[in-house]
Amino acid sequence: MATTNKKENGSSSNVFIIAGVALLVFVAYSMFLGYRLYDQLTGTYNDVQRSLVDVSTIKDNLLMVNRDVLMIISGTGSVEDNVHEISSCFDDIEDCMKDYEAVEGREEKELRRYTQAKTFINAYHEKIQSFQAQFMEGTQMNEGLNLDLATAQVLYTQELQPLQITALEMFDAAKDIGQTNSDKQISNVYQVLNLFMVLMLVALVGGETAIIIIARIAKAQSAKLDKREKELEAFDSKLKVSKRKMNEMAIMNILTGMKNRYAMDEEVGNRLESDNFCVTMLDIDNFRQINDIYGYDFGDEFLGMVSDKLKEEFGNDAEIYNIQGNQFCMVFHDEIASSQAMRLSERALQVMNNVYTISNIGLQLSATGSFYNYHARECANLSAMLVKMIAGIRQGKSRGGNVLITVM
Amino acid sequence: MNRNKRIFDRAAVCAMAFSLVFASGCGAQKEESHGKITVIVKSQDPYWDSVKKGADEAADELGYSIDWQAPANEDVPQNSFVEKAVHDGTKAILVAPSVAEGLEDSFKMASDSEIPVLAIDTDIDSEFKESCLATNQDAAGGIAARQTIQLLPDGGEIAVMGHMQDSPTAIGRFEGFFVNLPHTNTTNFSLPSGYNDTNVLDSETAAAVSGSGTPVFDLVDIRFCDNNADLAAEGTKEMLKEHPDIRVIYCTNQTSTVGVGRAIDELGYKDRVQVVGFDSSDEEIGFVQAGVLDGIVVQNPYNMGYLGVRYAVKSINGYSIPSGIDTGATFVTKDNLENPEVQMLLHPENY
Numbered sequence: 001m002a003t004t005n006k007k008e009n010g011s012s013s014n015v016f017i018i019a020g021v022a023l024l025v026f027v028a029y030s031m032f033l034g035y036r037l038y039d040q041l042t043g044t045y046n047d048v049q050r051s052l053v054d055v056s057t058i059k060d061n062l063l064m065v066n067r068d069v070l071m072i073i074s075g076t077g078s079v080e081d082n083v084h085e086i087s088s089c090f091d092d093i094e095d096c097m098k099d100y101e102a103v104e105g106r107e108e109k110e111l112r113r114y115t116q117a118k119t120f121i122n123a124y125h126e127k128i129q130s131f132q133a134q135f136m137e138g139t140q141m142n143e144g145l146n147l148d149l150a151t152a153q154v155l156y157t158q159e160l161q162p163l164q165i166t167a168l169e170m171f172d173a174a175k176d177i178g179q180t181n182s183d184k185q186i187s188n189v190y191q192v193l194n195l196f197m198v199l200m201l202v203a204l205v206g207g208e209t210a211i212i213i214i215a216r217i218a219k220a221q222s223a224k225l226d227k228r229e230k231e232l233e234a235f236d237s238k239l240k241v242s243k244r245k246m247n248e249m250a251i252m253n254i255l256t257g258m259k260n261r262y263a264m265d266e267e268v269g270n271r272l273e274s275d276n277f278c279v280t281m282l283d284i285d286n287f288r289q290i291n292d293i294y295g296y297d298f299g300d301e302f303l304g305m306v307s308d309k310l311k312e313e314f315g316n317d318a319e320i321y322n323i324q325g326n327q328f329c330m331v332f333h334d335e336i337a338s339s340q341a342m343r344l345s346e347r348a349l350q351v352m353n354n355v356y357t358i359s360n361i362g363l364q365l366s367a368t369g370s371f372y373n374y375h376a377r378e379c380a381n382l383s384a385m386l387v388k389m390i391a392g393i394r395q396g397k398s399r400g401g402n403v404l405i406t407v408m
Numbered sequence: 409m410n411r412n413k414r415i416f417d418r419a420a421v422c423a424m425a426f427s428l429v430f431a432s433g434c435g436a437q438k439e440e441s442h443g444k445i446t447v448i449v450k451s452q453d454p455y456w457d458s459v460k461k462g463a464d465e466a467a468d469e470l471g472y473s474i475d476w477q478a479p480a481n482e483d484v485p486q487n488s489f490v491e492k493a494v495h496d497g498t499k500a501i502l503v504a505p506s507v508a509e510g511l512e513d514s515f516k517m518a519s520d521s522e523i524p525v526l527a528i529d530t531d532i533d534s535e536f537k538e539s540c541l542a543t544n545q546d547a548a549g550g551i552a553a554r555q556t557i558q559l560l561p562d563g564g565e566i567a568v569m570g571h572m573q574d575s576p577t578a579i580g581r582f583e584g585f586f587v588n589l590p591h592t593n594t595t596n597f598s599l600p601s602g603y604n605d606t607n608v609l610d611s612e613t614a615a616a617v618s619g620s621g622t623p624v625f626d627l628v629d630i631r632f633c634d635n636n637a638d639l640a641a642e643g644t645k646e647m648l649k650e651h652p653d654i655r656v657i658y659c660t661n662q663t664s665t666v667g668v669g670r671a672i673d674e675l676g677y678k679d680r681v682q683v684v685g686f687d688s689s690d691e692e693i694g695f696v697q698a699g700v701l702d703g704i705v706v707q708n709p710y711n712m713g714y715l716g717v718r719y720a721v722k723s724i725n726g727y728s729i730p731s732g733i734d735t736g737a738t739f740v741t742k743d744n745l746e747n748p749e750v751q752m753l754l755h756p757e758n759y
Contacts, residue, residue: 162736
């Protein structure tokens with residue numbers, strides 16, 4: 001039983017360890033996953049932001065270039081200033097393109113649009129440069145016909161503007177693809193995040209359930225254990241009671257409720273070596289006849305009544321033993337002097353000589369006693385002492401009974 | 409007890425496995441299509457392949473599919489295609505009109521069903537058209553004209569090989585070219601109906617322009633090949649026989665350019681006659697490399713398809729779009745053939 005208990009305790013603690021380790025792994029993994037998602041999200045956001053800024057700066061600059069070209073061909077403002085602004089705009093565009101290209105992991109389609117846009121930008125830039133060269137040459141020659149304003153306007157609408165518009169559109173497309181991709185990525189991340197939350201919830205509910213189940217099992221087990229312990233205790237006390245009863249039965253006469261000869265041996269045997277005391281043996285005369293005439297039950301009843309009377313009368317002065325059927329021994333307490341003990345013994349004979357009524361039958365039986373004023377070391381054991389005293393009883397009975405004989 | 413432990417272990421293992429699967433496999437969902445966009449072009453000429461490529465790519469990027477409709481040739485009426493697309497529940501229609509009139513009713517039908525209609529490649533006069541993405545013919549002609557002036561600093565006789573007499577593109581390119589080219593019309597031939605030449609210089613002006621260093625050209629002939637390269641080649645040979653002093657032949661589309669190129673190549677006149685063509689087939693590129701063609705005006709059909717679909721989707725989503733943009737044209741010669749922007753026009757699939 002104890003082994004089984006130990007085993008079960010062992011397996012339940014294993015479950016807790018496994019649950020603990022699993023929870024630890026799960027939490028660590030969740031943290032890793034969460035961190036990864038967060039990283040991904042911020043990365044994507046940053047890239048999108050950066051690309052948007054780059055593309056919108058490029059577009060702004062393209063529009064500015066367009067405005068400057070228009071100013072040049074409409075003859076507004078200083079040509080030099082406009083030319084200068086155009087070249088600084090293209091520097092800006094160049095920077096933005098470098099920045100845009102620095103972002104890694106772009107999708108192939110987006111890069112493709114970007115490359116197309118870039119090719120258009122470069123073609124546009126070259127065209128503007130040749131346009132400037134022609135125009136400047138014309139202005140420097142003052143009245144030169146290399147590029148009059150009308151031709152410049154035609155060149156602008158026919159050759160420059162389509163390139164600029166196409167470049168703008170392609171940048172737009174690249175931006176849109178990037179945006180769509182990042183939207184997709186972000187929505188993917190959110191999807192993962194949602195699933196992750198659901199998973200966490202499931203894990204939490206599962207964990208809680210597991211803990212509740214385990215706790216319940218543990219509780220049930222401990223209740224079982226308590227019950228067993230109580231059963232054991234009850235059993236134990238029962239055992240004690242029976243043992244005590246058995247012990248009592250060993251040293252008591254069941255019929256009279258008095259201590260028997262074994263008890264006397266236990267209690268008096270030790271004193272023989274050292275103590276002086278008075279002891280009287282009483283034997284009911286002709287008791288056998290009662291059994292023969294009225295039956296054993298009747299005899300037993302009679303013995304019971306006699307012993308009750310003796311206990312009642314002399315229980316305070318002596319320890320009374322029922323050493324055998326109709327034989328009683330009174331071991332007087334130390335404070336009772338031998339003369340008093342003698343008197344009490346005689347009175348005991350009288351008490352026993354009384355009429356006892358059992359089932360409306362009055363019965364009177366005499367008794368014979370032997371009185372022994374014992375001195376230390378007179379007898380080696382109780383048996384020897386009892387032999388002496390039985391000899392006294394025999395002596396008394398041979399005289400006709402109902403007499404107290406003193407033995408030495 | 410043991411059973412509970414097993415359940416708990418399994419639950420823990422499952423949870424881990426699930427989270428791993430979710431964490432790694434989330435990128436792989438299929439994208440749903442928002443619908444189809446119908447693109448109706450003029451014919452099955454290879455020129456339209458680039459338009460299709462651009463349209464397909466834009467549709468792919470924006471989550472649409474392309475319903476490609478290419479009639480057998482330019483004579484097939486396109487209104488039935490438009491009507492069918494409307495019936496089929498298309499989301500937008502891109503059409504390259506092969507005629508200037510006759511599509512209005514079908515456009516109205518699309519417009520009534522709230523389907524945006526956009527013209528690509530060729531503009532069409534319609535109150536239901538939302539936008540037009542095409543090469544501005546004036547601009548394309550202008551580019552060709554300015555390059556022609558640079559190729560021939562001394563001027564000379566000039567002839568035109570048109571692809572179809574009543575084609576709007578042929579008319580547009582003719583006018584765009586000649587409005588930007590200082591020229592005279594000295595020979596006794598009358599322009600075909602529908603063709604106007606508003607820039608014929610009188611002799612005085614021509615002399616003044618010539619005196620200032622800009623070449624002046626004499627328009628001597630104009631012919632049409634009905635979109636047949638063989639006819640164009642034949643016509644070229646005849647023109648050159650009649651007018652042996654022709655210095656420049658201007659061609660208005662791919663087939664006419666190819667035909668003229670073949671004739672010049674056969675005659676071995678590549679150093680004697682300058683050919684300014686239109687569009688870019690592999691044969692034309694070969695002629696440019698060989699010096700048979702001195703320059704070709706290359707449009708951007710890829711962008712027409714690409715931006716056309718982008719604009720269509722913008723319109724579907726309720727954004728306003730420009731009423732028209734010039735997708736641009738580039739003059740391609742032997743010198744700039746290898747430039748990235750030219751290569752991108754010729755081979756958009758590589759960029």
